[in-house]
Every structure is written in structure tokens, then in C-alpha cells.
Amino acid sequence: MTSPLLSVQGLTKRFGDRTACNEISFDLWPGEVLGIVGESGSGKSTLLNCLAGRLTPEEGSVLYETQSAGIVDVHHLTEARRRLLARTEWGFVNQDAREGLRMGVSAGANIGERLMAIGARHYGDIRRTASDWLERVEIDLARIDDSPTVYSGGMRQRLQIARNLVSNPRLVFMDEPTGGLDVSVQARLLDLLRGLVDRFHLSAILVTHDLGVARLLTHRLMVMQRGEVVEAGLTDQVLDDPQHAYTQMLVASILPV
Amino acid sequence: MPDTNQDAGSAYNYAYLDEQTKRMIRRAILKAIAVPGYQVPFGGREMPLPYGWGTGGIQITASIIGRDDTLKVIDQGADDTTNAVSIRRFFARVADVATTTRTEDATVIQTRHRVPETPLREGQILVFQVPIPEPLRMLEPRETETRTLHALSEYGVMQVSLYESIARHGRISKAYNYPVLVNGRYIMSPSPIPKFDNPKLDRNPALQLYGAGREKRIYAVPPYTPVKSLDFEDHPFEIERWPQSCDFCGSTESFLDEMIVDDQGTRQFICSDTDYCQERQENQRQEAERQEIRSK
Numbered sequence: 001m002t003s004p005l006l007s008v009q010g011l012t013k014r015f016g017d018r019t020a021c022n023e024i025s026f027d028l029w030p031g032e033v034l035g036i037v038g039e040s041g042s043g044k045s046t047l048l049n050c051l052a053g054r055l056t057p058e059e060g061s062v063l064y065e066t067q068s069a070g071i072v073d074v075h076h077l078t079e080a081r082r083r084l085l086a087r088t089e090w091g092f093v094n095q096d097a098r099e100g101l102r103m104g105v106s107a108g109a110n111i112g113e114r115l116m117a118i119g120a121r122h123y124g125d126i127r128r129t130a131s132d133w134l135e136r137v138e139i140d141l142a143r144i145d146d147s148p149t150v151y152s153g154g155m156r157q158r159l160q161i162a163r164n165l166v167s168n169p170r171l172v173f174m175d176e177p178t179g180g181l182d183v184s185v186q187a188r189l190l191d192l193l194r195g196l197v198d199r200f201h202l203s204a205i206l207v208t209h210d211l212g213v214a215r216l217l218t219h220r221l222m223v224m225q226r227g228e229v230v231e232a233g234l235t236d237q238v239l240d241d242p243q244h245a246y247t248q249m250l251v252a253s254i255l256p257v
Numbered sequence: 258m259p260d261t262n263q264d265a266g267s268a269y270n271y272a273y274l275d276e277q278t279k280r281m282i283r284r285a286i287l288k289a290i291a292v293p294g295y296q297v298p299f300g301g302r303e304m305p306l307p308y309g310w311g312t313g314g315i316q317i318t319a320s321i322i323g324r325d326d327t328l329k330v331i332d333q334g335a336d337d338t339t340n341a342v343s344i345r346r347f348f349a350r351v352a353d354v355a356t357t358t359r360t361e362d363a364t365v366i367q368t369r370h371r372v373p374e375t376p377l378r379e380g381q382i383l384v385f386q387v388p389i390p391e392p393l394r395m396l397e398p399r400e401t402e403t404r405t406l407h408a409l410s411e412y413g414v415m416q417v418s419l420y421e422s423i424a425r426h427g428r429i430s431k432a433y434n435y436p437v438l439v440n441g442r443y444i445m446s447p448s449p450i451p452k453f454d455n456p457k458l459d460r461n462p463a464l465q466l467y468g469a470g471r472e473k474r475i476y477a478v479p480p481y482t483p484v485k486s487l488d489f490e491d492h493p494f495e496i497e498r499w500p501q502s503c504d505f506c507g508s509t510e511s512f513l514d515e516m517i518v519d520d521q522g523t524r525q526f527i528c529s530d531t532d533y534c535q536e537r538q539e540n541q542r543q544e545a546e547r548q549e550i551r552s553k
Contacts, residue, residue: 080409102414104396105421112420117413123423123489145424 003065005030005171005203006051011060013043013050020046021057022227030170033197033204035218035235037211037250043227044207045175051205052092052173053082067170087114091164095176097156100163101148107134107159108144114167133162137192154185158192165196172204178213190216211254215239223247272319272352278302282320282475286466289477294439295407296390301473305347310340312470314367314386315347321382321466322348322365327355329363334371334512334529341369358532370433372454374511374533377463379480385448387469390476392436392446412444415487423492432497438485439478447484453496453512458484501526506537 004027013021020043028034036044049055051062053074062074067089074082086092094100101110111130112120120126131141137158148156157177164172177193178186194217197204208214214221214235221238223231223246231244242248270276278300285299304312322328328348332341336358344367345356357363360375367384377383393403396414406412415436422430435452439445447458448467458465458478465478478484488494502509504525511533513526528534 079405083409083411102417105417106424108424109417109421113413113417116416116420117411121416121488121490123420124491126420127424 002030003071004028005032005065006205007063007071008051009061009063011047011050011057011062013046013055013057019227021050024060024229026222026229026232028171028203028205030203031201032220033202033206033218035214035221036205036207036224037209037214037221038224039209039250042224044224047224048173048175048205048207052090053077053086054092064171087117088167089170091161091167091169091172093157093160093164093172093174093177095179097148097153097160100160101156103147103149106145106147107139107151110148110159110163111166113163118167129166133166134159136196137162138188152185154181154189157181157189161193161196165200165202168200170203172202174204174206176208177206178208178210186213193217211239211251223250269351272322272348273305274302274316274319279320282316285475286317286320286477289466289475290464290479292443293478293482294443294445294476296474296476299473299475301470304470306343308471309388311344311367311369311386313468313472313475314369314384314470315344315468316470317384317466317468317475318348318365318367319352321384322352322354324353326364327357327362328352329357329360329366329532330368331366331371331373331530331532332369334373334514335531337531359536360532370449370451371512371529372450372457374508374528374530375536376457377461379462381463383461383463383465385450385465385467387446387448387467387474388471389434390446390467390469390472390474392434392444407443410442412438415444416489419487419489419492423489429488429492429494435494436487438487440482441485444487445476445478445484451497451512452486452494455484455486455494456496460484499526503528503534506534506541508534508537 006028009025011021011024024047036047038044046055050057056075063071064074065071102113108127108130111133112126115126115129131144134141134144139155139158148159151159178189181189190213206218218235221233221235222229225246231238231247238247239251242251282299285297289295289297302316304315306312328345330341330345332338335341348354349356360373363381365382365384369386391403393406393415396418397403419429433451434446434449435455437445437447437455437458447455460481460483462480464480467476486494499513501513503511503513505527508528511528511530514529516525516527518525
């Protein structure tokens, strides 16, 4: 019996007297992709930021099983340990690639940053790894010295993914990775993500409001409304046979083509 | 009217700054020496010259100077430029110290943008004027963030800038203000000295103090502290070399300035360190005289 990679217990986050996440508990198992869906303002991004240690919850704990040091409480680590964890074992893909990328430097440097941060000091090796990753995310190698400012939205998002995966993380947090992209680019990105998750046995927590994305990528789904998890279960189960009124409404409001 | 030239010294406290200010700055200096390469904030004062002209260096010099010190001031290696001359005269007047242009004779050397060519010795203090003390500033504009990066020694981003330089130019193109790692811990801006001078910072017997007046920061490298210039294994740190030698003294080892001397674009290379150059010329002249006497 393996133990969960991430175990969340009774997590509550308030902003003043407004509760953004209320008493949320779940386990994430190795190799699993968990989707969090819900409307805008339902607290899904706040939850993700709490899990990734970017926000501190008022109550509850986030336990993560590290590769070397056993199970740690993310919010009781020193800042140094937490930041180390965030740039080695974790990845974080932002909705807006500009937030997740260093826009002032080339694509190669963006991918190489994590490697250099953990001590890589060989230019040739760093560049080779960066090239490998550009290939994996289907970006033309000739663009390696271009700045992400001259990349299209889809390329930026793929570059951001490469930049995060270069350190071989075990857990990737994704906040609307396909938001703001046109549909064909979305489809390609989803395809790519599915391939990468499969190939590197990644665990991922994916926040989205797009049920199609959730259906395609996630194994399990949590539906959030007003800071509460109203329904959780296997993705197909939740989407095919929604129990909660809100989920039913959500599933029913998908536009048929 | 009293002769202001005569009385200027006595109108101010010794070395211009008041004693409390000097104590505050000395405390900052001591802390900076205790934590090599760490930028210590201090309550910088208004000085009688504009920011960017050496207010940080002047405040440090004013705080450490005493009557038995000998002061040398250089600006881009030269003892005879406006800035160097006026700072030297300033301290001769307000601190009643002897001044010199000879590196060997000086106990305190205030410098802008150069380290003297003549090796320094124990007991000497080198005071740098620093425009931008934060080496990560161009990469990370937020002060809170750069402090965190220093505190946690997260220096990946500095390496990223060197990577970027190689990707664009095929080599690390940074020629001055080349970032260094002090004592294996803090990344430090060596002030805009040419990277030619970086090796001189490493395990130097003299004490190095760095003062930034506008940004109000002091940092230090104590004697014999290791200072390593950042690089990549396959793109090691290198200093610049010239195919020419100095037109005045013939030196092939010193940092050379390139001068255009006429409208036809004729170029001349001369030592940037005027004291070093003059000393060599003097020695050569004496040697020639001795030869002449011997041959007679």
C-alpha cells in the first residue's frame, strides 16, 4: 500500500471575514491527476495557492511526502526549504505565462534557470537540456535564443511547462493552463500535457473551469462552490452522473456544438 | 572677512561628519566586515557633493580617517582627475591628513572604478565608491525579493544573466561590475571596476570597504577573503588582454586606456593607473642615468 503524495486535512483560508476555502480535505496519490472545477470566485485558485505554499491557510495542514525527507507539513517548513521544494520537486504553471516566465531573457535561459538554481554550472550541458525540452514541448530549436516576448501565447504556455518540468518534479500545480488560448492551440497543449504526465509519471493538480479539459486530463474531480467542495469523485462518474445541483447545472451548461 | 580657505577646517567637526554619524557608520562597517559581502544599510548623510560623485566612499573615508593617515584618491586609476583632486583636497582641509599619489605610501585609498596595479599590503584600506550596490538589481527590481534571494543564497538568476550573455554574444560579455561570490556565501557587486581588477580582490591583504551613498549601503571584504568571479565550467572567467603595451612606460601587465590623439584617429594606449605608470617611467629614467654614468 503506497501512501498519498499530498494529503490535505481541514484546510481553511479566510480573507477577513470572507471564507475562500472551507474545511477542505483530500488525498492525492502518486501518478494521479486531480481536477478542481468551479465557477469564478469559488476558491479554486486560492486552494491551489494554499497547497503550493504561496498562501498560508488559517487552519488545516498540507502534508507532502518528499523524495528524501519523508512527510513534511508544507506550511511548517522554513521558507528556504519550501522554496527549494517548489523549484525541485514541484512545478507551478500559471494561467498567464508572463507571470511564470522570465520575459527579459531567452527561452533557453528560462528553461535553464532551475538547473542553474540547483547548481548546474556547465553552459553546454544546460543548453543541451534546454534543447531537449524545447523539442519535447514542440518548439522549434531555432527559437532557443528568442525571448518569450516574441512567442505566441501557446508557445509561451508550452515554454512555461518546459521550464517547470526540467527539474523532474513529482507534483505539478496548474492554474488554468489552457485559459486564454484558442481552441486548436488548447487541444494541442492538452495533448502535450497528457503525454508528458504519462511519460514522467507526474502527479498534478489542475484548476480549470473548462469541463472539457477536466474530462481529458484528470482522473479525479472536485467541484467547488463558494469555498466548499460540493462533489468529488472519478471524473467520468462526476461528469456523467452529477449528484449535486450545482454540478448538474455546470454539466448542463456546456454548449453543445 | 576671515580667510575661508584657512578656517574651513575648523568650522566643521574633524573629517566633516559629526561624531555620532561617524560612530553609526563605523558600526555598519564592523558589521559589514563580520559578514563579508553582505550589504549593511546605514543612515547616509548629505555630503557636499552630488550623488554619484563618491558620497558613499567619502562617508566611509571620513569615518575611518585619522590625523596620522595618508590618503590617496583615484578616479578611473588617475590621481589627477577633477573628482580625485577635489576629494583629496577636501580631506586635506577637513581632516588635516597627509595626502599622496603613491600607492605604497597611502594608508587609506579611496577609489572610483579601479584597484591600483601596485599590490596592496596589510594595514592598507581600499575604499570603493559604489553606484549600485545590489548585484541582482537589474534582474530583480524588488528590494524585498533581492534580500530574500541573498538570505537564502538563491543565486540561480545571476547565473541566468551570464547564460544569456553567452547565448547572445558567444562569451560572457560583462566587462565591468562583474559579479563575484565572497567567501563562498554572498554575491557582491565589486562596483564598476573592470573585470581586469577582479582577481586582485581575491585574498587581498588590504581591507576593502564599499560605500554606496545614494542607496545607503556599506559592504566589505576583509583581508585574505576568497573572492570568486562567477562563470561556467566551459566558459571560465577571463580578464582582458591587450596586444599593445603602454606607450609611456611599456607595461604589458597593466590595464590600458585607449586614447584617440588626433583627428586622423591615431590611437595611443596608456596605463589607466597614473601612479604605477609614473613610477615605472621614473625607474626607467634612473636606470638609464645609471647606465650612462657607467658607460662614461
